[in-house]
Amino acid sequence: MSSVVVVGGGPVGLMLACELALNHVRPIVLERLTEIDRRPKAGAVTGRGAELLDRRGLTPPDAGAWPFTPRPVHPDSLLAKGKPGAGHFAGMFVLTGGPGTVMIPQQQLEADLAARAVELGVDLRRGHTLIDLGTVQGPDGRYELDADWIVGCDGGRSSVRKLAGFGFPGTDGISTGYQAVVELDDPEFHPHGWFRKEHGLLVHGPMPGRVMTLEFDGPPPHRDSEITREELQRSLRRLSGTQVQVTEVRAVTRFTDNARQADSYRRGRVLLAGDAAHVHSPWGGPGLRLGLCDAVNLGWKLAAVARGLAGADLLDTYTVERHPVAARALELQRASVALLSPGPHVSALRDVVSGLLDHEDANRWLTAAMGDLDLGPFCPDLSLDGGPRVGELQRTGRGLLLDLADDPGLRAVAEGWSDRVEVVTGRCEQVSDRALLVRPDGQIAWRSGDAEPLREQLTRWFGISHS
Amino acid sequence: MRDVVVVGAGPAGLMLACELAVAGADVVVLERAEQRSPFCRGFNLNARSLDLLDRRGLAERFLAEGPKVPVTSFGGLATPIDLTQLGWDHPYTLGIAQTRVEELLEQRAIELGVTVLRGHELRAFQQDGESVTINDGELTARWLVGCDGSRSTVRKLARIPFPGTDAANHWLLGDVVPTDFGAMSFGVNNGPNGTVVVIPRPGYVRVLVDDPVTERTEEPTLAELQSIVDHNLGRHVELTDPIWIGRFSDAARQADAYRSGRVLLAGDAAHIHPPAGAQGVNLALADATNLGWKLAAVLRGEVSPDLLDTYHSERHAAGARVLLHTQAQAVLGATDSRFAPVRELFAELGELGQVRRYLAELATGVETRYDMGAPVEDAHPWLGRLAPNLDLLVDGRPTTLSRLLHGGRGVLLDFAGTQQVTPWLDRIDLVHASTVDDTGLSALLIRPDGYTAWLATGNTHQPGPLTDSLARWFGAPAVCAA
Numbered sequence: 001m002s003s004v005v006v007v008g009g010g011p012v013g014l015m016l017a018c019e020l021a022l023n024h025v026r027p028i029v030l031e032r033l034t035e036i037d038r039r040p041k042a043g044a045v046t047g048r049g050a051e052l053l054d055r056r057g058l059t060p061p062d063a064g065a066w067p068f069t070p071r072p073v074h075p076d077s078l079l080a081k082g083k084p085g086a087g088h089f090a091g092m093f094v095l096t097g098g099p100g101t102v103m104i105p106q107q108q109l110e111a112d113l114a115a116r117a118v119e120l121g122v123d124l125r126r127g128h129t130l131i132d133l134g135t136v137q138g139p140d141g142r143y144e145l146d147a148d149w150i151v152g153c154d155g156g157r158s159s160v161r162k163l164a165g166f167g168f169p170g171t172d173g174i175s176t177g178y179q180a181v182v183e184l185d186d187p188e189f190h191p192h193g194w195f196r197k198e199h200g201l202l203v204h205g206p207m208p209g210r211v212m213t214l215e216f217d218g219p220p221p222h223r224d225s226e227i228t229r230e231e232l233q234r235s236l237r238r239l240s241g242t243q244v245q246v247t248e249v250r251a252v253t254r255f256t257d258n259a260r261q262a263d264s265y266r267r268g269r270v271l272l273a274g275d276a277a278h279v280h281s282p283w284g285g286p287g288l289r290l291g292l293c294d295a296v297n298l299g300w301k302l303a304a305v306a307r308g309l310a311g312a313d314l315l316d317t318y319t320v321e322r323h324p325v326a327a328r329a330l331e332l333q334r335a336s337v338a339l340l341s342p343g344p345h346v347s348a349l350r351d352v353v354s355g356l357l358d359h360e361d362a363n364r365w366l367t368a369a370m371g372d373l374d375l376g377p378f379c380p381d382l383s384l385d386g387g388p389r390v391g392e393l394q395r396t397g398r399g400l401l402l403d404l405a406d407d408p409g410l411r412a413v414a415e416g417w418s419d420r421v422e423v424v425t426g427r428c429e430q431v432s433d434r435a436l437l438v439r440p441d442g443q444i445a446w447r448s449g450d451a452e453p454l455r456e457q458l459t460r461w462f463g464i465s466h467s
Numbered sequence: 468m469r470d471v472v473v474v475g476a477g478p479a480g481l482m483l484a485c486e487l488a489v490a491g492a493d494v495v496v497l498e499r500a501e502q503r504s505p506f507c508r509g510f511n512l513n514a515r516s517l518d519l520l521d522r523r524g525l526a527e528r529f530l531a532e533g534p535k536v537p538v539t540s541f542g543g544l545a546t547p548i549d550l551t552q553l554g555w556d557h558p559y560t561l562g563i564a565q566t567r568v569e570e571l572l573e574q575r576a577i578e579l580g581v582t583v584l585r586g587h588e589l590r591a592f593q594q595d596g597e598s599v600t601i602n603d604g605e606l607t608a609r610w611l612v613g614c615d616g617s618r619s620t621v622r623k624l625a626r627i628p629f630p631g632t633d634a635a636n637h638w639l640l641g642d643v644v645p646t647d648f649g650a651m652s653f654g655v656n657n658g659p660n661g662t663v664v665v666i667p668r669p670g671y672v673r674v675l676v677d678d679p680v681t682e683r684t685e686e687p688t689l690a691e692l693q694s695i696v697d698h699n700l701g702r703h704v705e706l707t708d709p710i711w712i713g714r715f716s717d718a719a720r721q722a723d724a725y726r727s728g729r730v731l732l733a734g735d736a737a738h739i740h741p742p743a744g745a746q747g748v749n750l751a752l753a754d755a756t757n758l759g760w761k762l763a764a765v766l767r768g769e770v771s772p773d774l775l776d777t778y779h780s781e782r783h784a785a786g787a788r789v790l791l792h793t794q795a796q797a798v799l800g801a802t803d804s805r806f807a808p809v810r811e812l813f814a815e816l817g818e819l820g821q822v823r824r825y826l827a828e829l830a831t832g833v834e835t836r837y838d839m840g841a842p843v844e845d846a847h848p849w850l851g852r853l854a855p856n857l858d859l860l861v862d863g864r865p866t867t868l869s870r871l872l873h874g875g876r877g878v879l880l881d882f883a884g885t886q887q888v889t890p891w892l893d894r895i896d897l898v899h900a901s902t903v904d905d906t907g908l909s910a911l912l913i914r915p916d917g918y919t920a921w922l923a924t925g926n927t928h929q930p931g932p933l934t935d936s937l938a939r940w941f942g943a944p945a946v947c948a949a
Binding site: 174331332334335337338339341343344345346348349351352353355356359360361362365366 | 632635717719790791792794795797798799805806807808809811812815816819820821822825826829
């Protein structure tokens with residue numbers, strides 16, 4: 001078996017490590033930081049990302065609710081007519097009809113995934129930094145690390161991407177934003193909610209002391225400079241028109257809206273996933289969703305290749321499937337930022353877009369586009385014999401052959417992939433198919449009515465038979 | 468004393484004069500210019516304008532003048548919006564110069580006995596409870612209506628505020644003759660330093676460029692236009708014989724009040740907005756057809772002047788919608804690359820049927836819906852909207868709803884033969900009719916402007932009893948001699 005090193009122990013790297021381990025490959029995970037980064041990051045997983053968490057049993061029990069009681073937003077807030085977790089576009093309206101959003105702070109998701117990875121036998125090394133593609137700086141010194149496969153899950157400024165020479169084309173940012181949890185001299189300096197202002201956007205809440213700002217005077221001049229209390233305070237004052245004082249910064253991040261994407265997700269034995277493969281503005285929270293979907297698309301494929309069961313060309317389907325999804329997400333993020341820019345003409349445009357999305361078919365289209373929901377047939381969360389759901393059956397992280405007509409012939413065919421594909425026999429009223437082959441990422445790879453025989457699809461997606 | 472003095476012989480003023488004259492009022496139109504300007508603002512009439520003209524039997528005169536193009540545009544999106552699948556009476560945009568629209572309307576006004584006084588400028592007026600005195604006694608009238616354009620003297624003298632959005636972008640416009648018509652292509656010409664948009668016209672071209680000058684005190688000249696065109700294209704393209712050099716912007720403003728006592732505003736005098744989809748002339752015709760019958764009914768003493776406040780409430784709201792979406796279109800159509808992804812989003816969503824209808828209705832004003840006293844959510848879709856031009860059978864003979872409205876009176880279409888409206892028969896026409904296609908309705912009350920004021924489906928009446936609607940729009944019931 002060849003070895004796999006995952007660079008980056010954030011949610012994407014850890015999710016990928018778990019996926020590999022579930023498929024018999026135990027990777028090394030290198031994480032630069034010695035503990036989980038506590039700065040404010042994403043707070044929710046949307047769309048297909050939320051569904052995939054469920055398919056691994058990772059949805060926290062209280063996933064539909066904020067982990068605190070949010071204050072009611074001001075009636076003038078852009079999201080006043082929404083409810084937490086329903087999804088929005090450019091802070092404008094509520095996306096309806098998608099799967100429920102999982103409310104979970106990124107740090108909690110990372111902690112959950114780290115515990116699970118270790119439980120599954122992943123070698124998680126905190127405080128280890130990749131120096132070049134064969135060298136690691138650890139807490140006890142530098143060491144060589146010979147990996148057959150390297151996956152960069154090391155964020156927007158990915159070392160792996162740079163070291164391996166991936167192209168990263170895209171558009172520059174035009175805005176600077178801050179997300180922070182602060183102590184203020186006047187906590188009531190502004191109502192709670194999302195507000196368009198003369199110079200940009202001001203978000204206050206939902207938890208006490210949380211603020212977000214967005215201004216359109218270009219990207220941060222020095223992106224590596226330390227974020228000072230003064231610059232955050234200046235932004236809050238400009239937007240709110242008050243003289244509010246930031247007395248303490250508990251946590252802060254700064255962001256812009258540059259939108260770039262790796263030209264391919266694989267160069268030889270190096271792959272990219274998550275922010276390492278695509279960066280964009282944070283509005284609407286697409287980052288976690290895209291990254292988790294990347295990891296779940298890649299994990300089982302890389303495992304089959306690393307085990308020598310499938311050819312490396314299986315990995316090319318990873319780029320083919322995931323690159324266009326992120327490309328469209330980036331385009332929607334660019335549109336979001338344009339629609340968040342200030343001015344009366346943009347307000348008018350927002351009103352037209354908002355009216356457009358009151359129409360069911362438009363809302364459904366954007367909900368699907370914002371949630372990665374329309375990328376080929378995704379197996380619904382079917383119930384078998386009124387018993388286990390597909391969501392529960394997929395927790396092994398392996399392929400799933402649903403034998404819905406008790407067909408011993410099919411089961412015999414699948415026997416040769418029993419280490420990679422679970423076979424479950426049962427009945428399901430919700431579909432007319434006699435059998436379905438479901439990939440670990442929930443996509444339907446084969447239906448009983450398809451012209452191609454099951455054996456070919458098993459080989460195509462899971463590699464050679466072991467018998 | 469005249470009934471009404473209308474200031475301005477543009478589309479709003481002329482259409483209003485026609486509407487008042489049809490309803491029997493005595494109208495004089497004052498126009499400052501001795502002769503009609505050769506400058507043509509726009510080249511199209513949209514679907515709703517044609518609907519409104521059709522309600523007075525005028526559409527045919529206009530339709531004979533130009534091509535029918537079965538699309539409209541929204542914000543310069545690359546794909547025009549197809550109008551053919553929407554079930555409209557006029558599913559197209561008519562190509563016709565606005566100067567020709569004005570000629571046809573003036574012709575009609577004169578046929579109806581309207582006096583058009585050219586070379587007459589309004590300089591001052593005073594109003595009291597009974598009348599308006601114009602230019603220190605030169606004329607007196609019961610009512611004065613300012614249809615005198617975006618810099619309206621009437622609006623300024625009446626001290627009606629005109630708040631809104633300042634211009635973010637300015638453009639220069641030139642109707643000129645290029646020495647070589649082949650030197651620029653029609654449409655967008657991209658040069659090294661900018662773009663030049665060229666629209667073909669008979670014997671000349673309309674040239675549009677971004678105006679780098681924000682504040683101007685004097686009118687732009689051909690020399691300035693020439694220098695910007697040459698700069699943008701990076702080469703010299705000789706422009707001669709200017710018919711008009713003008714300037715426009717994406718500013719949007721609207722009068723706070725469309726009525727101040729005996730003075731009213733209509734058309735550009737009441738609202739300005741970025742140009743898009745023939746909306747200016749559309750709003751002018753819609754303002755005029757909304758105001759005309761109401762003012763005529765007040766003049767006849769049938770209704771209280773309070774009815775004119777519905778002119779403000781209905782048309783101010785409709786105008787505000789147009790300001791909004793024309794500003795949105797200005798952003799979408801601007802060259803700012805930041806909005807390219809939003810244009811892309813519109814293009815993708817525009818493939819969807821409901822979205823196409825929404826954008827088409829927005830861009831043409833077909834979406835306009837007035838408050839008839841019933842909550843919109845539960846209301847029949849026709850209530851408050853322009854009633855479709857139904858094919859009808861009356862006394863066994865085929866006709867249309869439009870034809871019944873040619874005289875400018877309200878119409879009660881009674882499909883079941885059960886409506887009792889005798890006390891209003893001096894003001895509306897009761898028509899016992901059947902429809903060619905089943906509408907599911909037993910009766911419809913149509914205002915003179917063609918909008919559905921009331922309807923009945925079996926036992927359900929919207930917005931309430933018919934007599935309430937009749938009293939609201941046509942006045943108290945006549946006292947019948949026993």
